Amino acid sequence: MGASSEASPSGLSRLFSGGLAGARGAVAYLRGVMGADAYERYCAHLAVRHPDQQPPTEKQFWREHMDWLEKNPQGRCC
Amino acid sequence: MSNIAPDQTELPPAAVDPQVADEYDRRWTPQKIVTWVLVALVGAVAWAMIAIVRGETINAIWFVFAAASTYLIAFRFYSKYVERHITKPDDTRATPAEYRDNGKDFMPTDRRVLFGHHFAAIAGAGPLVGPVLAAQMGYLPGTIWIIVGVVLAGAVQDYLVMFFSMRRGGRSLGQMAREELGIIGGTAALIATLTIMIIITAILALVVVNALGASPWGVYSVGLTLPIALFMGVYLRFLRPGKVMEVSVIGFVLLMFAIISGRWVAESAWGAELFHLDRTTIAWMIIIYGFIAAVLPVWLLLAPRDYLSTFMKIGVIFLLAIAIIVVRPEVNFPAVSEFASRDDGPVVPGSLFPFLFVTIACGALSGFHALISSGTTPKLVEKERQTRFLGYGGMLMESFVAIMALVAAITIDRGIYFAMNSSAAATGGTVEGAVAFVNSLGLSGVNLTPDMLSELARNVGEESVVSRTGGAPTLAVGIATVLHQWFGGTALMGFWYHFAIMFEALFILTAVDAGTRVARFMLQDTIGNFIPRFKDTSWTVGAWICTAIMVAGWGYILVLGVTDPLGGINTFFPLFGIANQLLAVIALSVVMTIVARKVESKYLWVVVLPLAFAAVITVTASMFKIFSSVPAVGYWAQNSAFRTALDEGKTSLGTAKTVEAMEAVVRNTTVQGTLSVVFVVLTLIVLVTSLIATARAMRGKVGVDTEDPRIESRIFAPASLFATPPERELEEEWEKVPVTRPVRHH
Secondary structure (H helix, E strand, O other), rough: OOOHHHOOOOOHOOOOOOOOHHHHHHHHHHHHHOOOOOHHHHHHHHHHHHHOOOOOHHHHHHHHHHHHHHOOOOOOOO | HHHHHOHHHHOOOOOOHHHHHHHHHHOHHHHHHHHHHHHHHHHHHHHHHHHHOOOOOEOOOOHHHHHHHHHHHHHHHHHHHHHHHHHHOOEEOHHHHHHOOOOOOOOOEHHHHHHHHHHHHOOOOOHHHHHHHHHHHHHHHHHHHHOOOOHHHHHHHHHHHHHHHOOOOOOOOOHHHHHHHHHHHHHHHHHHHHHHHHHHHHHHHHHHHHHOOHHHHHHHHHHHHHHHHHHHHHHHHHHOOHHHHHHHHHHHHHHHHHHHHHHHHHOOOHHHHHHHHHHOOOHHHHHHHHHHHHHHHOOOOHHHHHHHHHHHHHHHHHHHHHHHHOHHHHEOOOOOOHHHOOOOOOOOOOOOHHHHHHOOOOOOOOOOOHHHHHOOOOHOOEEEOOHHHHHHHHHHHHHHHHHHHHHHOOOOOOHHHHHHHHOOOHOOOOOOHHHHHHHHHOOOOOOOOOOHHHHHHHHOOOOOOOOOOOHHHHHHHHHHHHHHHHOOOOHHHHHHHHHHHEEEEEEEEHHHHHHHHHHHHHHHHHOOOOOOHHHHHOOOOHHHHHHHHHHHHHHHHHHHHHHHOOOHHHHHHHHHHHHHHHHHHHHHHHHHHHHHHHOOOOOOOOHHHHHHHHHHHHHHHHHHHHHOOOOOOOOHHHHHHHHHHOOOOOOEEEEEEOOHHHHHHHHHHHHHHHHHHHHHHHHHHHHHHHHHHHHHHHHHOOOOOOOOOOOOOOOOOOOOOOOOOHHHHHHHHHHOOOOOOOOOOO
């Protein structure tokens, strides 16, 4: 993180940080596909669209999400 | 809020100028030409290796190349043709995700994330099972149908349904059918959908039962997924709400433990006794499970199991693709086998036409996808142009899974394949019986010995591999054969086998309970037209009654399949494919009606071609099943043969050795034959109403426009996986716009 390592990054550390960024990207992607980021996305949505509204707590959000799923079953294919 | 919304002129355009985009598309730089010539060459060589060059064996890698290059060409050229002439997307038009954005089910979602999301929803056990069963006809017919079928039929259906649903605010296929085909066509489509869900659920459950019957290891490890899912549900609800990835990783680790410890349990005396269950018992357990899972709160079982299933799905498909590329196994099957032209194949009866096309449904053309492609995904699409990547591309991906399943299945010994997939009625369920039966088939190059079967059973940790029909165990052996060469050797074959069984069971059980739930809501909605109280989905009594009706429906067929004296999979599986193709006929009929109103009739063939093919397949296969005089093929022929024998006072016929078994055959064939009649009648009703609607549209009597009104888009994103240079330029312009810009809420 220091300025010195940024100035002369060795090949290994560059590879490492590149790998780390790749892994982070992969985790973020997987989270998106599985819908694990639903809460963050909803808060971001509120911040832009309804800045006057207080976002729900994470627990509250997921409870409402599950209640919604209860009434809107998502099909899974064969 | 509109007072703070910036004027439209402040924002960059919401779409690349169509002319600029078109120019880029049509400008053939040397680099582009070289790339596509190379793709075409690789494809041509791979297809030649598969179809024409016949050595002793052929390497599985050629299937991967043939499939991948064909998909690339189809995606780049054919799907663009469909886009240019049929869908004509307009990126200046807001999608439902944008104009109805609620941060939840309507929300613009990154196209790459949505691709994964959509793929996880459409891909399941179907593309894994069908190709395995169709391998009895040789690898070539199945390969051609999977690849050509997806390009011209399956991917077109998924793409068009998704696009038209998106233009209608994410309406479901059922709603669109009512709007486009009128009350008769719409009702027929609804009844067909409900019947099909019953059939598909029953036959998927039958696949699981066959994989777990008399398998203590399998029963134990698949059984453990229930407490694991319950634990995950409680964890997410009370301990760490929203930590989906964390709990999925924990669930995955527990799952691995369930598979590994399965060997210890199965090898212990108590474990073998406790978990050795016969198939009828397992069928009843799945029926009870199906009911409970569908009425339990979603957070407790369904949602966590769905996370686990999605997690496994993505992992397994990557694993399999890498393993096939690394191991490059040799194929032991002929290109076209003896059974392609005969109608007495022991795995599924019937000749290549039409039965290849109903045995492989998912992977080439799957009507069920129309239910997923309408509704969920269209509400999340960011830009209209992305539907080509999501709908067409997503289905290409599923087709690739089907090809990998086919490859895994045809790398195992052909004698073993037939020993595993011939019904117990043919093999007697014993090693000796299986060897005698398979060798009596007179297949070239097949010389099965008892040692081969018992050694395989020992390696995969099963008591027996004889007559494990349904495709799942065969695929598991194929996957274990490929993976153990890459990692772990023979010592890990049992692990890989049960790993494969586990994820297939996981996919199927998720489809079973999600399907039961979806069908329950549809049934409640339908009954609600007569008894309004049923429309209230939170009314417990109504929910329980409708769930019980649906579970009774598929449970009945499941039990018939499990106890079928003639086998089970071989007699019931054709109904699965016919039902799925019937749903495709319905979806394509709806699409044809819409397209006929919208575009020049000279391009209508894009929809007519797959629709006509699916209709011919469904109707012909049903006709064979209803009218064929060959008992193995025709349900009523079988029915009357057994009826006559019973009337004559015989106490056994063929593989039915008792009067009860003979009566069971009469009962089963009555159910199967009746369903075939129902399917063909429903297909014809939908087809006729759609043809009438299409003809009216073509005569210029344009009905009501069913699209949602146009709203200007105020966001931008590239259309496909990679941004083109013009898209990149526009993206850079958008990046300069402050992120938290307030947007007018419609």
